[in-house]
Amino acid sequence: MRARLEQMIAEWRQNRRLRLGALVVLVVLGLHFVFGLADGRDATMAQYARDADLLARLQEAGRESAWPERAVEAEAALAAVEATLPEVASAGLAQAELQAWLAGQAASAGLAEARVRAETTLDVPGHPALWQVVARLDAQVPPGRMSMLLHSLSGGLPWIQVERVDISQGRQTQVSLVVRAYYRKAAGVDADAPAQGDPA
Numbered sequence: 713m714r715a716r717l718e719q720m721i722a723e724w725r726q727n728r729r730l731r732l733g734a735l736v737v738l739v740v741l742g743l744h745f746v747f748g749l750a751d752g753r754d755a756t757m758a759q760y761a762r763d764a765d766l767l768a769r770l771q772e773a774g775r776e777s778a779w780p781e782r783a784v785e786a787e788a789a790l791a792a793v794e795a796t797l798p799e800v801a802s803a804g805l806a807q808a809e810l811q812a813w814l815a816g817q818a819a820s821a822g823l824a825e826a827r828v829r830a831e832t833t834l835d836v837p838g839h840p841a842l843w844q845v846v847a848r849l850d851a852q853v854p855p856g857r858m859s860m861l862l863h864s865l866s867g868g869l870p871w872i873q874v875e876r877v878d879i880s881q882g883r884q885t886q887v888s889l890v891v892r893a894y895y896r897k898a899a900g901v902d903a904d905a906p907a908q909g910d911p912a
Contacts, residue, residue: 794841797871797896803833803843806895810845813868814891821861823851823887836894843895846875853885861887868893 724730773779800806807830818826827850836842853861858879865874868891876890 794896797842797894799896799898800843801898801901803845806833806843806845806893807847809895810847810872810891810893813872813893814847814849814889817861817864817868818849818851821864822854822857823861824854824884826851841897843897845893845895847891847893849887849889849891851887853879853887855885858885858887865889865891871895 798809800809811828811830814828815826818828828847830845830847833843833845836844865872872891872893874889875892876888878888880886880888
C-alpha cells in the first residue's frame with residue numbers, strides 16, 4: 713500500500729499533464745460552487761422581496777377597519793343568492809322538479825322522443841342545506857333546433873348546469889345531455905340527513 717502511494721506521488725510530481733488536468737477540474741468545481749452560491753443568493757433575495765411585499769400588503773389590510781362590515785355584507789349577499797335557489801321538501805321532489813324542467817325545455821325546443829330520467833340526488837359537500845340532482849335528457853333534434861335547445865337550457869343558470877352534451881349525427885340528430893341542478897332543502901327538512909331520493 714505504501715509503495716502504491718509513493719508511486720502515485722512520484723507520478724504526480726513527474727506528470728505535468730496530470731497536475732494541469734487536476735487544476736482544471738478544481739477550477740471548474742470552484743466556479744460551479746461560486747455560481748451555485750450566486751444563484752441561491754438571487755433566489756433567496758427574490759423570495760425575501762416577495763415575502764416583504766406580502767407582509768406590507770397584509771399590514772396595510774390589517775389597518776383597515778371595514779373588515780367586519782365587509783364580512784356582514786358578504787354573508788348577506790350569500791344568503792340573498794342562496795334564497796334564489798328553488799326550495800323542495802324531499803330528494804324525490806328535487807328529482808321531479810328537475811325532470812319537469814328538462815321536459816319543458818325539450819318541449820319548447822321542439823325535440824322529438826325526449827326521454828328524461830333523474831340519475832341521483834346527493835348532498836352538496838360543505839352545504840348541508842342543499843341537494844344536487846343529476847339527470848339525463850336523450851332526444852332527437854329536428855334541423856335548426858339545437859341552438860334553441862342550448863339557449864333554453866342557459867335559462868337555468870346558475871343553479872342548473874349542463875355538464876355534458878353528446879351529439880350524434882345520422883339520419884336523425886340525437887342529443888344526450890347530463891345536467892346537474894341545485895335545490896335548497898325546505899325548512900323542517902333535516903339538513904344532515906342523507907339524500908334519499910330514488911332515481912325515477
